[in-house]
Amino acid sequence: MATENENPFDKASQAPADSDLFAGDIRPDVTARDLFSGDDNLFKVLEGSNRPRLLTQAAITASRTGQWFTLTHIILTLNILAISGILIYFLIRPNLAPVTIIQQASEQPTRQANALPEPTLPAAEAQSLEPSISWKLANQLYQSGKYDRAAFVYRRLSDNLVPGIPADEWLRDLLALRIAECLIQTDDSGNAGRLFTQALQSRSIVVRALAHYSLAFIEFRNERYLTARQHAYQTLALGRLFEEVFSPKFESDCYFLQAEAMTREILLLNNRPTDLPGSLWTDQILPEEFPSLDQTQLKAFLQNGQSLLADGILNPQIRRHSDSPVGSQWYSEALEAPFVEWVNRFATEARLNVGWASQTEQVRSRPICLLVPGTSEQGLAEIAAGSAGLIAEYAAEGLTIRNPSTYDNLNDHRQTLTRETLFVWRRFLLRNPGDHRCPNAHYAMGLLQETLGESVAALGEYKLMASQYAFNPLTPYALLNSSRIKTGLQDYTGARNDLTELIVQYPECKLIDQASLELAHATARTGRYNEALMMFRKVYNLDLNKESRRDAAYGAADCYERLNQPAEAKKWFIQAIRLTPDLSDHRIYTAYLNLGKALIALKDYDQAAVALRQAFQGPLTTEEFVETVLQLTEAQTRQERFVPALNLLENIPDEKLTQDQSCRVLIARTTILREIDLSDTALSLLHRKLEFVNDPQLRGRLTVEIAKCNIELGELARAQKNLSDALVSLTPGFHARQASLLLIDTTQQLGQYDQAKLLCLQFLNQTSGDLPEYKQGLSLLGQIYTHLKEHDKAALAFVGVYDKSSPIGAGS
Structure with missing residues (x-):
């Protein structure tokens, strides 16, 4: 039974042992017949293939024919001779090949160094610079203001860089940036823009930061203040890269620049002059000089930051170290991260709600680069938003992101920007309490408070400057602004005190003539015309400049008019008109009007009419127009030119006049009517008008005119009663x-x-x-x-x- 169930493959799977295969003696005379089976023809072929073949088929053929030098040998020999001749030619030819090779290489578009523009220098000058080409020489030329030579040296340095090597590529981008800075100084903005773009797209984050730093100053001087602000924040966002290279004031300079840029942008929005007085403003300082480094140090400097930003390559990193001191607990790294992604992570970490003020997806996705160590929560949000050209505004409901370049409501936009800029200036003062530009910050804050209508806060900033920074060049301007605010508040005594302090404390100040004029005006507003007149005459006689002399002439003329001295007023108004060559100056037409009044008082009616007609040539307000018409009417009436005077009054549109102006025009008409014996008509017009006038003063004046008509008509008793009633109202x-x-x-x-x-x-x-x-x-x-x-x-x-x-x- 066991035999029947036996598997036939079991024995087949059992291989014989090595001892069974190789047991016995080895035969040394093994033949093909012992190994293979077959007929006699197979064994003959096998025996023939075992013989050693010492010659090739060609050799066999040659041996058979008796010829050893064949066609193949001839061809090989000719090839060897041709190659040897070419090699000998290259070895013994004249030394012109390197020039040809360099010229061919310069035409290859793949070499990035040749993409840099070639500065044009005189041949002799370029030849003199060639032997001493170096990084140090280029920087020395740049610092000495020889920008064309510096650009030439930078360009020559780029020829020695090897494409494809990261360190050399970073150096090439840095040289492009330096050449761009040279071209900006020589007004070649076309090539400079392309080179700045190359620097901003560099793989070296240091080169990008340097480009942002340079562009911040360039855009500021071009009055593109919002763009300058963004570049300044982009520099601050990478400021850690420069801690060991630039001076400690590098960061404060960038922060001051963006705060001043916002201040000037707000002044533009409020239609106020953007030229700030004094010194130490951004347009009067130079950027940090590039550090003196050798090639090894320079490459290490350009590589700096690559490892620091490694954590932020894939995703922006935001961390809060609670064990750090307050104000330095927040850290962030980001490389080309969309701002919306960064702010969402930040809001989650800070547990804030984020609102967007009507920003498009393109604006929200602006890329930002951050390397910010140890700052406050608000400071981190401010720098990140500023790097994207935006504003991060903190409020009770959370964080609101705004775009300073767009707005729906101008008033709200101005207030938002002003509040943000005031916050930035306060932050500057807190970060840099001993900075020599603190007075500038207080002065800027005073200007911003004025734009908001916060007069008390502005006065506080100006008074702080006068008390704590008495020797600063901006303090006289602060006192002048303070006096103007007080004048607007009708505090003329306070204005005079500020101006007196300015004149006494700063007698050598450039503002002395302007301050003296302001003091004279403030004195006149208090009703002290004789004292003001002396001040105006003093400024006029000093003749410091044409503008101050012209203003003094106008002021003196006004004082003489108020003192009822028409002869002197006439002389000073004529002088003021002569000193005003610009016909767009509104004061000249007001001067013609007042000159006409003075001439009427001097009974020179012909010249008065000429002056008053000149007043009509200017852009008069409705009040000035009515006043000019009334004065011209009076001059014509005194000349007994009644019909032209009446026609002039009839052409005044009564519907555009106030009640006071309408009554004045009516009084002028009734005066002419009385002169031509039409007192009854005048009386009828006055009674009709009186029914619609409620103001006591106007009713009293109309009643006086009614009394004059009654006197002309011989009704003295009625006139007496009219005058008694009028005195009760007046x-x-x-x-x-x-x-x-x-x-x-x-x-x-x-x-x-x-x-x-x-x-x-x-x-x-x-x-x-x-x-x-x-x-x-x-x-x-x-x-x-x-x-x-x-x-x-x-x-x-x-x-x-x-x-x-x-x-x-x-x-x-």
């Missing part, structure tokens, strides 16, 4: 004094001399002796005494003496 002043004089004269004409005397004495006791109405009152008093037969008192009154002990009644 406040003390010019119109009340005119009404009082008219009432005294009307009462006298009615024969009521005792009452007229009482009214006249009351008027004189309440009127200043400097006013022209005072003399008119004395004349009326003399007439009244004459009618009362009191000739002694009449004589005294005519010479300006009267009994002041008389009782005083109601004021006029």
Whole structure:
């Protein structure tokens, strides 16, 4: 049974042992017949193949024919001779091949060094520089302002670099940056832009940072302030790379630049001058000089940062070290990371909500490079957003990202930028408490507070400068700005104090003439015209510059006008007009108007009309236009040119006038109507207008005109009542004094001399002796005494003496 179940492959799988195969003696005479099976023909072939073949088929053929030198040998020999001849030619030919090779290599587009532009120098000058080509020489030429020579040396240095080697490629990018800086200085912006782009795209993060640093200053000087701000932040984001190479003020310079750039951008948005006074501003300082390094140090410097940014290559890294001091707990590394990805990670780490103020996806995805060690949470967000050209604004609801280049509401946009810039300046002061530019920061903050309308805060900044930085060149400007703010607040005494301090403390300051003018204006606004007049005349006589002399002439003319000295006012207005060659200056047309008034007071009506017509040539406001028309009407009326005067008044659109202006035009018309014996028409117009006027002052003035019409019509009693009613409505002043004089004269004409005397004495006791109405009152008093037969008192009154002990009644 066991035999039947036996597997036939079991025995086949059992291989014989080595001892069974190789047992016995080895036969040395083994033949083919012992190894192979076959017929006789097979064995003959096998025996023939075992013989050694010592000759090739060609040799066999040759041996058979008896010829050893065949065609093959001839061909091989000729080839050997040809190759030997070529080698001998290259060895003994003239030494021109290297030049040809270099020229051919220079035409190859794959060599990056040749992509740099070739500066043009005179042949002799270029030849003199060739033997001493070096990095040190190039930097020396650049620092001495010989930019064309420096660019030539930088270009020659690039010829020695080998393409494909990372260290040489970084050096090539650095040389491109240095050549670009030279070309900018020589106004070759076309090639410079291409080279800056090459530097910004360099694989060396150090070269990129250096390019951002250089472009920050260039864009600032080109008044592209937002672009300069972004480059400054991009430099700050990589500032750690320069800690051991540049001076400690490198970081503060970049931060100051971006803060000043934002300040000037805000001044532009508010239509204010962007030229800042004093010194130490960014446009007056030079960037850091490139460090003096040899080639080994330079390559190591350019490689710096590659390892530091290794963690941020794939994804931006954000860490918070709670054990670090407050203000230096946040770290971040990022390489070409989209800003939106970075800010999302940051918000998660900081547990903040992030809002975007209408930003497009392209703006949100702007790439940023960061290497920020040990800063605050707000500082890290500020630098990252600034690197993307954006603003990170902290609020109670979280973090809001804004784009300073776009806005929907201009007022909100200006306020947002101003708040952000004030925050940046405060951060600068906290980081750099001993910086020599702290006064500049306070001055800039004062300007920004002014744009926000925060006058008190602005005054605080300017006063801080006056108290803590008394010897800084900006302090006089701070005092001048402070005086202007106080003038706007109608604090003329405070303005005079600031200006007096400026003039006394800084007599050599360039602002002395401007400060003296401001002081004169402030003094005039307090009503001290004689004192202001002396100041204006002093500035005029100093003749420091044309502008100050012109302003002084205008100020003096205004003071003489207010002092009611038309002759002097006429002289100074003419002088001011002569000193104003620019017809776009609005003051010249106001001067023509005031000159016309002075000429009317001097009864020179022809010249007054000429001056007033000149005033019409300028862009007058509605108030100035009405005033000019009224003055020209008066001049024509005095010339008895009534019809042109009436036509002039009729052409004024009444619907565009205020109620005060409308009443003044009506009074001018009724005055002309009375002159041409149309007092009843004038009276009708006045009564019709009076029904629609509620203002007491205007009603009083119209009532006085009604009284004048009644006097012309012989209705003296009605005129007396009209004038009594008018004095109840009018406040003390010019119109009340005119009404009082008219009432005294009307009462006298009615024969009521005792009452007229009482009214006249009351008027004189309440009127200043400097006013022209005072003399008119004395004349009326003399007439009244004459009618009362009191000739002694009449004589005294005519010479300006009267009994002041008389009782005083109601004021006029």
